[in-house]
Amino acid sequence: MSAVQDFPQDRLLRALxxxxxxxxxxxxxxxxxxxxxxxxxxxxxxxxxxxxAGCPMRSTIENDVRAALQKLDGIDQVDVTLGVMDPHQRAALREQLASRRTPFSDPSSLTRVIAVASGKGGVGKSSITANLAAALAAQGMKVGLIDADVHGFSIPSLMGITQKPTRVDDMILPPVAHGVKVISIGMFLDSNQPVIWRGPMLHRSLEQFLSDVYFGDLDYLFLDLPPGTGDMAISVSQLLPNSELLVITTPQSTATEVAERAGTIALQTQQKVIGVVENMSYLQLPDGTRMEVFGSGGGQKLSDSLSTQLGYQVPLLAQIPLEESVRLGSDQGSPVVLSAPPAPAAEALAELASQVGHRPRGLAGRSLPLSL
Known part of the structure; x- marks a missing residue:
């Protein structure tokens, strides 16, 4: 019996x-x-x-193919030749993937969409969003992240992404960092140039991220919203009517008052506010005492106010301490939940991810498209 017969196609394909x-x-x-x-x-x-042809992952794919075949007993050497799909093969691939896209705006979608909002900038909204996405991905969840802050995009840096998305004709494949599929307008710019767009362009950018980017089947889709209650917040409520809001503030009374507006927008958009996060709650000093740099009580005050105005409980989900480890992780493109998990801030963020992710996706309470 020849060596070729010892390795039938199904055995080789199973390895691949x-x-x-x-x-x-x-x-x-x-x-x-x-x-x-x-x-x-x-x-x-x-x-x-x-x-x-310009696939940025060509070396990874080649090495993985070689490693998978070399694991088979009796194979001593592997030769890998890389080609490129022709237009017909790419069209078939697009059709295959498009048929499996999760329609995030569909009421029957099992993907939980969470928009992270704040009243003002500088409260750590983007870093909290990046850490939530990374923490849930580390738990084995399928997670996507859209940087919807077009004018102040920062997610690519926070996630350590430098590569551009891959285009397969009119379909965009988002880069993957720390197990999270990420897309941002910053990935399409050649330099750190400003994006000078008005309302209709902002709406269209989000629309394209949702329709042209292949996220596949997701458990969670996070959106890092720009501060305030402007065009993008309204677009999210229109394009993703099933999305939920997570409101970020600091303990400072001024930040809390502004954040309240970001939460009460739900009265007009009919979104649910799932909770409040108080960031930079305190600074732990070497002697064990806490310095409340930005005051105290703002997160709980916001939680109570939103609960009263919205007519349901909006809990204070977490109080994140002010730590250098968060800044270091952000600068290095490695969220603190991954780069320094023992840090108190990382533990608080990991616990927040557990609370946000406590509701598993499932079919309970949903109507099924069955006919007799």
Whole structure:
């Protein structure tokens, strides 16, 4: 019996099932990327078709294919040839993926959409959003993150993303960082240039992020909103009517008053406010005492006020201490929940992620499209 017969196609393809496309997060066998694979005289040969010629993950895919085939007994060497899908193959791939997109605006969608809002800038909204997304991804959840703060985008830096999204014709594949699929207008700019857009353009940018970016099936989709109650906050409520709001403030009374407006917008948009987070609550001093740099009680005051105005309980979910570790993690592009998990701020953020993620997605209470 020849060596080729000892390695039937199904055995080789099963080995390649373990190779996941880093951007699409699906097996390359399922995506039609395996053009040919064979073995002769203990030498394997595989031809893999990339989605585009300039695929930034080509080295990763090549190395993963080689590693998967070398695990098989009897294979001593692996030759990997990288090709590129032709237009017909890309069209088939787009159709396959589009048919599986989760319609986030559909009432039957199982993806939980959480928009993180604040009344003013500088309260740590973006860093909290990045840490929540990273913490839930670390728990094994499928997480997406949209940087909806077009004028003040910061999510790519906070998540350590420097690569641009990959385009497959009119479909955009978001970069993946710390297990989170991320998209931001900053990824499409050549430099740190300002984005000077008015309302209609802001609405269109969010619309394109939701329709043209392939997120796949998600457990959670986070949106980092710009401060205040402007165009983007309204667009989110229109395009994602099932989205929920998480309001960030500091203990300072001024910040709390402004944040209240960001929460009470739910009275007009019919969104649910799931809770309040008080950031920079205190600074732990070396002698064990706490310095309340920005005052105290603001988060609880905001929680009580929103509960009264909205007519349901809006809990104070977390009080995050002011720590250098959060700043260091942000500067390094590694959220503190991953870079310094023992830090008190990281523990508080991890606990916040557990509270936000306590509701599993499921079919309970949803109508099913069944007919008799």
């Amino acid at each position: 099932d373990s190779v996941i496309d880093p951007e699409l997060r699906k097996p390359i066998t399922e995506l039609g990327m395996v053009s040919a694979v064979s073995v002769e005289d203990s030498r394997a040969a595989a031809t893999i078709l990339l989605t585009v």
